[in-house]
Amino acid sequence: MPELPEVESVARALRQNLAGRRLTGLEAPFAGVLDQPLRTTRRALLDKRLVDVHRRGKYMIASFARDGGDDPAHLMIHLRMTGQIFILDGYRPDKHVHVSFDFEGLPVHYRDVRKFGRLTLVEDPLAPAALAHVGPDMLAVRWPEWRRRVGSRTAPIKAVLLDQGVASGLGNIYVDECLFLAGVRPTTPAAALDDATLREILRRARQVLRLAIDHGGTTFLNFTDFYGKPGNFRRQLRVYGRAGEPCRACGGALAKTTVAGRTSVYCPDCQV
DNA sequence: ACACGCGCCTGATCGC
DNA sequence: TGCGATCAGGCGCGTG
Structure with a gap:
């Protein structure tokens, strides 16, 4: 998508x-x-x-x-x-x-x-x-503004990252990737995360978005670029679409759950 | 203000 | 040319 x-x-x-x-x-x-x-x-x-x-x-x-x-x-x-x-x-x-x-x-x-x-x-x-109700672009938003917009939301951090009113751009694929890179479980309430962890999540979100842009995006269902070619980022994915497969970091089986109504994949060992 | 569930759509996949 | 049920999910909207 x-x-x-x-x-x-x-x-x-x-x-x-x-x-x-x-x-x-x-x-x-x-x-x-x-x-x-x-x-x-x-x-x-x-x-x-x-x-x-x-x-x-x-x-x-x-x-x-x-x-x-x-x-x-x-x-x-x-x-x-x-x-x-x-x-x-x-x-x-x-x-x-x-x-x-x-x-x-x-x-x-x-x-x-x-x-x-x-x-x-x-x-x-x-x-x-x-x-009017859509937040700033995820690649452009500054840390203080993003922190302020996240506020003290009690929803799972994944739901907050998917909320385009907070900041816009992340969807199900890159949220899971970002949270894996940050070492945070998607189910963790946003309000339970300290500033250092939130800052790391924002940094990782930007990192994975930029990397995906460099690779022409991810083709999962049927995304093709302007010239009809699939994106190359799919083989870089650490967790999305890999439930049950070994974690690329620790080798343990990746787990699947539902957060904010969406399929969510994470590593029970690497993400706390 | 915030959290949550539904409807919109169709194709792929699964169970019998 | 088996077929009905289920799943996938971004977002706008209604509800609590």
Whole structure:
């Protein structure tokens, strides 16, 4: 599932491949992934050039404008569980392609098997009202602010890390990886952790996110990058998807439990 | 303010 | 071409 690193990979590719290109076509075989009617979305975006792409957590915001910067419009994209955006030579859209963009002859597709993702027109590309409740990006937030936002939450630390209102970007995969690296069990109440441990968790979260970005993200279900290629981070995973397998640090069997409604894998010996 | 459960979706996998 | 049940999970929303 696309988390911060996978979204970053797509955002970079959009910038590199489409910046300056004009949107000349927009079709939506399944308009249900659009928050506004197709005609509204077309009216806002067609004939404008893609000028920038911002990312906050797992949200991308693509900005369009006419030549000279007039009449800007912004499309916020969230891939949720199975959303993909890609450009592939000779690709013939299957039944899961819900939106197709045409950039002066360059076709770009939005594909989403579970239809959880959303494409939303927003007014403000940097601080859209729709993201008012979403916290700062996990890679950008400073320790004091993050500490303040974590507060004295009694929920398990994993639930707090998954809460995009605290800081945005972590999902189930990287939370488990981060907590393994920090040596903390996902079930531990956040309020029971001292500042040194919380600081270590934040440091490890950033470390694993950056490393995953460098490896092009993780492909578990069906994430592919902009060019249709899977990410390379999967073989770096220490715990996610490895319940029952030996811990890469101590050799003991990894345990599985449910935290915040999500499957969670940890090492009973290395994580206390 | 915070914690928790549900619904949205479809494909893969499992049990019989 | 067996089929129904279960699981996977991000997020918005309703409830307590």
